[in-house]
Amino acid sequence: MKLEDILNKYFGYSAFRPGQREVIEKVLDGKDVIALLPTGMGKSLCYQLPGYIFDKPVLIVSPLLSLMQDQVDQMKQFKEKRVVALNSFLNPMQKRASIQNLHDYRFIFISPEMLLQEQVQQKLNSMELSLIVVDEAHCISQWGFDFRPDYLRIGQVLGKPNRPPIMALSATATQKVLGDIEAYLNMDSPYKFIHSVDRPNIHLGKMLFQGREEKIEWILDHVTKTAGPGIIYTQSRLKTESLSQRLLQSGVTTAAYHGGMDPLDRQFIQQQFIDGSLDWIVATNAFGMGVHKQNVRQVIHESLPSNMANYMQEIGRAGRDGEDSLAILLYAEGDEELAKFVGIDDYPVDAHVDSYISYRSRNELPTSMIHNGEISETAFRVLDYWMNQLQPADVKQRLSSMKYEKMRAVEEVMDLIETNTCMREQLVHYFGQTLENRPEDCCQCCGLQYENIIRVREIIDAPSKELNWKRRIEQLLIGFS
Known part of the structure; x- marks a missing residue:
């Protein structure tokens, strides 16, 4: 049976998206593969289709519980029962x-x-x-060295002599990150499919301010006047709460989202955003991975952002439907110092190394x-x-x-x-690629006009837009009582 026939049988598609066929064919040939495919290009199909062909378990190592659960739920909706997280x-x-x-599951x-x-x-x-x-x-690379070193051990755990092919998937990666992926997974001369990181439908804006409060005022004015759905990223958990409250007071359907919240609360807010009950999310970078919302406009x-890779990942959550979307990077004087402080604030220091050695010497x-x-x-x-x-000095x-x-x-x-x-050219070049074409209203430096990309916000005063999610749950429960 041809690959297209299998694709149609299990997924209902008549043709592959760019990169999918090449990646799948290499895996079927037993080769290790690194595939960089932009958000929305169907990375999951690259392992799901081989799973049906091989008819032996596929092991998927996934970074976030919400991402994992979302993928499992989606597969179950498509009648795949042999899946577990x-x-x-x-x-x-x-x-x-x-x-x-475990041996009874396909995924x-x-x-x-x-x-x-x-x-x-x-x-x-x-x-097997x-x-x-x-x-x-x-x-x-981005997390393993910083705060989840278990990532660096994946290759050690799975590196059996007779192991099956390894497929590494991502939306963006620099040459250094590609090297880390290959090395730490102990991959064997992997085939690499690198799709362009450029997303022409995402138009790149930036705004510079004298002070941070001026920046906040601009956000309040901009969001109340323009249409979402949208995501506002900020570094502080406290700021997600305060900014979302100010937007609420301005009549914008929004909620805060950060890693310090109860997991069920986060899941509920995420679902509200996906189903359209919330127009905006104010979040730390804990939000986004695995959020399958097609129509994020801003x-x-x-x-x-702490680095260019994070920036690219986060703006990539806009415009998954292919429609024009806007990504705006805001800067106030001193923001870079705050970003540096946040980036290294929770790192071990030399004194921790000495203390670690001291505990060991006391058999503690x-x-x-x-x-x-x-x-x-x-x-x-x-x-x-x-x-x-390593040795302590190292x-x-x-x-x-x-x-x-x-x-x-x-x-x-x-x-x-x-x-x-051109911001787009610089961004693409950072990932070792060359920009082929510039879209109209490309970026701030190329004369971007925001009004050409986003609509004016329609003010809707409807019960379905109630923001207080606890009250919404209470109303739902009353309805069932």
Whole structure:
């Protein structure tokens, strides 16, 4: 049966999108693959279709619980019953049952942390997998070194001599990140499909302000006058709350979203945004990965992104339907210093290295550093990983280099703020590519007119736009009582 026939049988499509066929054919030939496909280009089909051809389990390592759960739910909606997610949403009984019956599933989603658990490894070692997929593979480089070192161990865990092909998927990656992906996954001369990172329908704006309050006032004015749906990114959890409240008071249907919220609250707000009950989300960068909303019209960065890759990932959440969308980068004097501080604030320092050694010399567990309030859990994970990889002096050098890289990455974003030449060209060039064509209203430096891209906001006063989600739940429950 031809690939197109299989595509039509399981997914109802008559043709592949650019890159899908090439990636699938290489996997079917047994080759490792790195595929960079922009958001909305159908990365998941690249492993789902081989899963039906091989008819042996496909293991998908996924970075976020919400992303994992969303993918599982989507597959179940398309009548795929042999799919499971191994994550913290499972209670102990469900987890034991899932692991025990893992061989019965066609698609197995798992987090890097769960993958390292001994009982999971034992079960996987007893199974014959058809394919190993690392989704959002840029996280190996962007997150692994910083606060989830378990990403750097994926290749060690899965690197059996007779392992199946490994497929690494992402939307964006620099040459350095591509190198990290290949090295840390122990890939064997992988085939690389690199699609252009340029999204011509996303028009790039930027605004410069004297002070941060002036910037906030501009956001309030702009959002109340123009149409969403949209996402406003900011670095501070506190700011997500305060800015969303000010927008609420201005009559905009919005909610805050950040990593400190209860997971169920986050899930509910995310679903409200997807189904159109909320027009805007004010969020930290905890929001976005795995949010399948096609019609996001605007992405506004209130704070300076910590690096160009994050910026590209975040603006890529706009315009997945192919329609014109607007990404606006805002800057006020001193924003770069705040971004640098936030970037390195939770990093281990030399004193932590010395303390770690001291605990070991006293035959005490270094994890006591967390319990004694000496270091955060996130910083300890980074410290512990490198202390088991390198000598102490080398760990100090590594941590110093990582901090320097963080600060340099902020300066690269500042280049985008300061440039007088085409923002799109600079952005594409950062990822080692060449811009082929400039769309009309390309960017701020090319004469972008916002009114050509976004509509004026329609004021709708309807019960369905009620913002207080707790009140909405109460009303729903009353309706069922």
